[in-house]
Amino acid sequence: MTTFLLRRIGTLAIAVVVALAIWSLVLFAFDVNPLIARQPWQVADWLFTTDGAAENRALIAENLAVTVRDAGIGYLVGLAGAFVLAVLFCISPVAERIVMPTAMVLRSIPLVVMTPLITLIFGRDVTGVTVIVLIVVFLPALANILFGLRSVTGDHRDLVLAYGGSSWTVLRKVALPAAIPATLASARVSVPAAVTGAMIAEWLSTGEGLGGAISRAAGSFGYDQMWAAAITIAAVTMLAYAVVSVADTLVLDRMGQLS
Amino acid sequence: MSAFRSALARPWVGGTVGIVLLIALWWAMTAGLTDSTSFPTPDAVLRSVGRDGWSFYSANIAPTLSRAGQGYLWGNLAALVVAALVLVAPKLEGVVTQVGVISSCLPLTAIGPIIMAMFGGRASAIFLGALLVFFTTLVGALLGMTSASRSSLDLVAAYGGGRWTQIRKVRLIAALPALATALQVAVPGALLGAIVGEYLGGIDSGIGVALNAAQRQIMPDRVWALSILTGLISLAGYGLVGLLGRLATPWAKEQRG
Numbered sequence: 001m002t003t004f005l006l007r008r009i010g011t012l013a014i015a016v017v018v019a020l021a022i023w024s025l026v027l028f029a030f031d032v033n034p035l036i037a038r039q040p041w042q043v044a045d046w047l048f049t050t051d052g053a054a055e056n057r058a059l060i061a062e063n064l065a066v067t068v069r070d071a072g073i074g075y076l077v078g079l080a081g082a083f084v085l086a087v088l089f090c091i092s093p094v095a096e097r098i099v100m101p102t103a104m105v106l107r108s109i110p111l112v113v114m115t116p117l118i119t120l121i122f123g124r125d126v127t128g129v130t131v132i133v134l135i136v137v138f139l140p141a142l143a144n145i146l147f148g149l150r151s152v153t154g155d156h157r158d159l160v161l162a163y164g165g166s167s168w169t170v171l172r173k174v175a176l177p178a179a180i181p182a183t184l185a186s187a188r189v190s191v192p193a194a195v196t197g198a199m200i201a202e203w204l205s206t207g208e209g210l211g212g213a214i215s216r217a218a219g220s221f222g223y224d225q226m227w228a229a230a231i232t233i234a235a236v237t238m239l240a241y242a243v244v245s246v247a248d249t250l251v252l253d254r255m256g257q258l259s
Numbered sequence: 260m261s262a263f264r265s266a267l268a269r270p271w272v273g274g275t276v277g278i279v280l281l282i283a284l285w286w287a288m289t290a291g292l293t294d295s296t297s298f299p300t301p302d303a304v305l306r307s308v309g310r311d312g313w314s315f316y317s318a319n320i321a322p323t324l325s326r327a328g329q330g331y332l333w334g335n336l337a338a339l340v341v342a343a344l345v346l347v348a349p350k351l352e353g354v355v356t357q358v359g360v361i362s363s364c365l366p367l368t369a370i371g372p373i374i375m376a377m378f379g380g381r382a383s384a385i386f387l388g389a390l391l392v393f394f395t396t397l398v399g400a401l402l403g404m405t406s407a408s409r410s411s412l413d414l415v416a417a418y419g420g421g422r423w424t425q426i427r428k429v430r431l432i433a434a435l436p437a438l439a440t441a442l443q444v445a446v447p448g449a450l451l452g453a454i455v456g457e458y459l460g461g462i463d464s465g466i467g468v469a470l471n472a473a474q475r476q477i478m479p480d481r482v483w484a485l486s487i488l489t490g491l492i493s494l495a496g497y498g499l500v501g502l503l504g505r506l507a508t509p510w511a512k513e514q515r516g
Contacts, residue, residue, distance in 0.1 A: 011353040011354055011357050012357055014354050014357070015354050015357030015358045015360075015361060016361070018354065018358050019358055019361045019362075030377070030378075032377045033377070036373075036376040036377055037377065094273070096273075097272075097273025097274070097277075098273045098274075098276050098277040098280070099277060100273075100274075100277075101271075101273060101274025101277055101278070102274065102277035102278055102280075102281055104494070105278065105490060105494060106490075107447075108447050108490050108493040108494040108497060109486060109487070109489060109490030109493065110447065110450055110451040110454050110455075110489055110490075110493060111451055112451065112454050112455050112458050112467065112470075113454065113466075113470060113485070113486040113489050113490070114486065116470070116474055116482055116486075117482070117483065117486055120298060120479065121298065192360075192363045192364045195364070195366060196366050196367055196368075199366040199367070199368040199369065200367065200368055200455070202368075203368045204458075210366075210369070211366075211368050214368055214369050214372060215368065215372065218372035218373075218375075218376065223376070226369075226372060226373065227373065229369065230365070230366070230369030230370065230373060233366050233369060234361070234364050234365050234366065234369070237364035237366070238360065238361055238364045241360055241364060
């Protein structure tokens with residue numbers, strides 16, 4: 001367990017170094033205008049060592065809190081809703097046949113396009129943002145979890161039925177445990193999706209949070225803040241992803257589903 | 260009743276019913292609104308499509324498709340090169356996957372303005388499309404590489420084949436179905452990236468630009484028409500790549516079920 005955690009952290013650290021190197025090299029290689037471009041150490045300087053670094057950090061942290069709230073609510077509600085609906089569809093396949101193709105069409109409408117429509121309907125506040133994050137998280141998770149619930153083989157079902165279990169017992173004893181890996185995988189990949197959704201919603205509709213701050217900073221040539229905000233949200237997303245991913249592996253390990 | 264039920268179980272019948280229900284709901288919600296500055300009825304949207312005509316749509320769709328296509332190409336190319344690296348040096352897989360995760364954690368709205376300030380609007384639309392495609396294809400390709408069956412690999416080894424023969428004869432073939440699926444799933448991403456890039460500005464035509472303009476001029480009919488059209492294009496691309504993938508990997512049919 002400790003070696004596993006250490007190995008994960010090690011891999012993550014190497015990957016972060018690689019990403020930082022790519023960032024720095026791209027700026028050098030394309031000889032990007034220094035007025036716009038910021039190297040990793042310049043961002044660190046703005047956040048930690050320069051005069052007024054504390055205010056800079058406070059500014060970023062304040063916006064970050066809003067973005068985390070925006071992404072978090074939609075993420076939790078979206079995953080929970082997807083799980084409930086997937087179980088429902090598992091019981092009633094006809095409902096699935098009606099809803100799923102429609103959901104696929106909705107899913108394929110790009111998010112930027114949908115955001116204005118949702119803003120028109122739900123308004124420019126937390127509700128609108130939550131609905132947007134919900135759509136991003138909900139549909140792929142639903143498809144994924146449903147696939148997991150369906151992965152029950154005929155043999156397992158027959159065994160439960162032969163021992164006098166009902167289809168409810170099949171769901172409880174076989175299908176739900178079988179869906180856990182898919183649910184965890186959805187929880188993992190939904191993290192970046194939820195953040196992207198929240199950032200797009202903030203950019204296009206509420207103007208709050210890091211999403212709003214970045215577009216305002218870009219418009220007013222506040223490139224220091226723009227870079228720092230971008231790096232902060234990327235780092236936080238990555239950390240959240242890593243935490244969910246570790247939890248995912250530990251749970252699967254405990255269930256004995258790791259091959 | 261049971262005939263009705265079994266008909267509904269067929270995907271396209273159920274899907275049609277779902278979409279008809281959705282349109283009916285849309286109509287019911289909007290019919291009562293007298294001044295619909297934000298929420299037009301379906302027929303108002305259709306009429307706006309007729310009014311704007313083919314030239315408006317083709318002038319905006321063509322550039323977006325070209326940008327999305329270029330982003331799709333570059334993103335997939337980059338993902339395949341990186342995946343090939345893992346194929347040759349499997350030890351790299353952990354780090355490569357993590358770098359992929361980092362790339363997917365970069366928020367579009369943060370990277371977009373930075374790329375735009377550095378390279379201009381056109382490049383930013385293509386880059387964002389490529390960024391969204393990269394991780395999906397990378398994960399699909401890596402998944403495919405590990406899906407080669409142990410016994411096939413052992414067979415090659417038993418007949419004296421080396422690692423390179425294993426890669427050529429078994430791993431690549433086994434990787435194609437998962438790769439085909441990933442390429443399909445990546446299609447809407449390329450379109451989304453291109454449109455976000457256009458939305459950021461610095462470009463004179465494209466779906467994102469038209470959408471932005473229609474919103475500022477408060478033309479909800481056009482906003483809705485463009486949105487639905489984009490969804491249809493995205494869906495058509497998804498279907499087309501899926502079809503090509505199935506044609507290219509006929510041996511994967513049993514696995515797909």
